[in-house]
Amino acid sequence: MGAARVVMVTGVCAAMIIGKLPPAVPALQRELGMTLMQAGWLLSLVQVASLSMGLFLGLASDRFGLRRSMLTGLSLMSLASLVGGFTESASVLLVLRAFEGLGFLLTSLSAPAVLRRLVPPERLTQVMGIWGAYVPFGTALAMLLGPAVILAGGWESWWWLIGLLCVLCLAAVWRWVPADPSRAIAQAGEGGLGSKLRLTLSSTGPWLLFLTFCVYAAQWMAVIGFLPTIYAQAGVTGWTLGVLMALVPAMNIFGNVAAGMLLHRGAQPGSLLIAGFVVMALGSWLAFVGLELSPAVRYGGMLLFSLVGGLVPGTLFALVPRLAPNTGLISTTVGWMLQGSSTGQFFGPLVAAWLSAQVGGWHWTWVATGACALAGCLLATRFGRLASGHPVRH
Numbered sequence: 001m002g003a004a005r006v007v008m009v010t011g012v013c014a015a016m017i018i019g020k021l022p023p024a025v026p027a028l029q030r031e032l033g034m035t036l037m038q039a040g041w042l043l044s045l046v047q048v049a050s051l052s053m054g055l056f057l058g059l060a061s062d063r064f065g066l067r068r069s070m071l072t073g074l075s076l077m078s079l080a081s082l083v084g085g086f087t088e089s090a091s092v093l094l095v096l097r098a099f100e101g102l103g104f105l106l107t108s109l110s111a112p113a114v115l116r117r118l119v120p121p122e123r124l125t126q127v128m129g130i131w132g133a134y135v136p137f138g139t140a141l142a143m144l145l146g147p148a149v150i151l152a153g154g155w156e157s158w159w160w161l162i163g164l165l166c167v168l169c170l171a172a173v174w175r176w177v178p179a180d181p182s183r184a185i186a187q188a189g190e191g192g193l194g195s196k197l198r199l200t201l202s203s204t205g206p207w208l209l210f211l212t213f214c215v216y217a218a219q220w221m222a223v224i225g226f227l228p229t230i231y232a233q234a235g236v237t238g239w240t241l242g243v244l245m246a247l248v249p250a251m252n253i254f255g256n257v258a259a260g261m262l263l264h265r266g267a268q269p270g271s272l273l274i275a276g277f278v279v280m281a282l283g284s285w286l287a288f289v290g291l292e293l294s295p296a297v298r299y300g301g302m303l304l305f306s307l308v309g310g311l312v313p314g315t316l317f318a319l320v321p322r323l324a325p326n327t328g329l330i331s332t333t334v335g336w337m338l339q340g341s342s343t344g345q346f347f348g349p350l351v352a353a354w355l356s357a358q359v360g361g362w363h364w365t366w367v368a369t370g371a372c373a374l375a376g377c378l379l380a381t382r383f384g385r386l387a388s389g390h391p392v393r394h
Helices: 002-019 020-034 035-044 048-064 068-085 090-116 121-131 134-176 182-189 193-201 202-222 229-233 238-264 270-287 293-311 311-323 325-358 365-383
Strands: none
Touching: 002 068, 002 090, 002 121, 002 134, 020 035, 020 068, 020 090, 020 238, 035 068, 035 090, 035 325, 048 068, 048 090, 048 193, 048 325, 068 090, 068 134, 068 229, 090 121, 090 134, 090 182, 090 325, 121 238, 121 311, 134 238, 193 202, 193 325, 202 270, 202 293, 202 311, 202 325, 202 365, 229 293, 238 270, 238 293, 238 311, 270 293, 270 365, 293 311, 311 325
């Protein structure tokens, strides 16, 4: 399990690449003159690689080698973050952000298949549920540490710190994660890419994962991505801002872990997904519709949004080994699911920023997130026939 822990920690570090930006948005707006819409584009651009190439990179990773894909992704994230700290151009940051997204994708889409190889079968569902928390865990760390680091050394120091953490993870994967078995690489190379692509896209499971993660991620990034900006506008700064913002994504971790445990005990995936989406809609409504409500109630809505919403990614990641067309297409299925996630994360902040600009505030954000939650509930009904003990299909 030592190598599995390295993979888990690497996923958290990769997620900090995504989470490093929200705490820096106020500083970037102030120092680089970014508008709210430009900040929305910067939040979304990290998803460009996954949005456009998730499925194809998943296919390529299976053939190229899972460990090598993780090492390549960590190298890209390290370099882009370290170089980004030296730039004074918003345009260059945008380009580097796309490369960070490519590195994140190469790392995160390979990890579940690596974990499947490293973890005993009887523990796989629980471990995959825990793995589903890698984004909220990394985001929480970034939200907690980011404001203090930026206050002490500027956003540039924050970029350099994340780059160095990626370098450390690169060394850890190189040292402790075993190379892919030659037989696995040979099997991944069998068959044409076209036939594997057709098999993945003609299967119901990968499409359910894609669409469900899309509507979940749109809500998540629309709310989490602009939380520091919303509270900074209210005059909250420094460690107080960091602690308040870190607690919201941190709550999501418990939902992810609970999903893995409940599935392991026989819970129905569709029921967990519906519960997650319904409570996300309620939490978003509390957080944004009632501007006359007390700050404590609105913040409680955000915590509720994140806590129970964590059931969604935890359930979806745990289902990947069961819904992949076959064992050789797990990374490909993850890539397609992450492509759905990135589609939601790309458009979520843009819609939230546009809606805020149109109505002059954040009080209609719940309409957009509520529509996504409704779509998620409808999709979840398609999971109702899935028995939680089904193995991956061959």
